[in-house]
Amino acid sequence: MNKKALLFSLLVGLTLVIGSVYSVYVRGDGSKLVFVSGTEYQQGEPAQVIVKVQNVFGQPISADWCNVTIYYPDKTIFAQGNMTQGGAPGSWYYSFTTPFDQIGVYEAYVQCQVPLFGGHVRILGASKAFHVSQTLTLMNETASASLVIIS
Numbered sequence: 001m002n003k004k005a006l007l008f009s010l011l012v013g014l015t016l017v018i019g020s021v022y023s024v025y026v027r028g029d030g031s032k033l034v035f036v037s038g039t040e041y042q043q044g045e046p047a048q049v050i051v052k053v054q055n056v057f058g059q060p061i062s063a064d065w066c067n068v069t070i071y072y073p074d075k076t077i078f079a080q081g082n083m084t085q086g087g088a089p090g091s092w093y094y095s096f097t098t099p100f101d102q103i104g105v106y107e108a109y110v111q112c113q114v115p116l117f118g119g120h121v122r123i124l125g126a127s128k129a130f131h132v133s134q135t136l137t138l139m140n141e142t143a144s145a146s147l148v149i150i151s
Contacts, residue, residue: 030056033126060090066112073104
């Protein structure tokens, strides 16, 4: 009886381990995009959307490609394009210049294709907001203004 119970326990445990490995690696459960960027910008300032692709354990993993779409505050498309692999493992970035014509909250939506075991792939998607502020622009212009006294 003890041998049968032990064998049954081993089979159940092995099934759970195989199921977990299948879930994490074949289906891609747990891999995700994490935004590294997200900030306050002034109008006309150089900016970047930066993401990190990572596995269930928080370790960086490779991606085949990443794309970004950036939306104006009114949710029309401001910019979209292919992202470039960054210097840090698992990181991808997209550089752009913030617009002069619209202030407010922008949304960046990123999709990355991640290769999995067995030739499978998974498309990951995530979004994050950033703000283009007129106040920051005005503060910067005021700080760089020079005063001329005419006597």
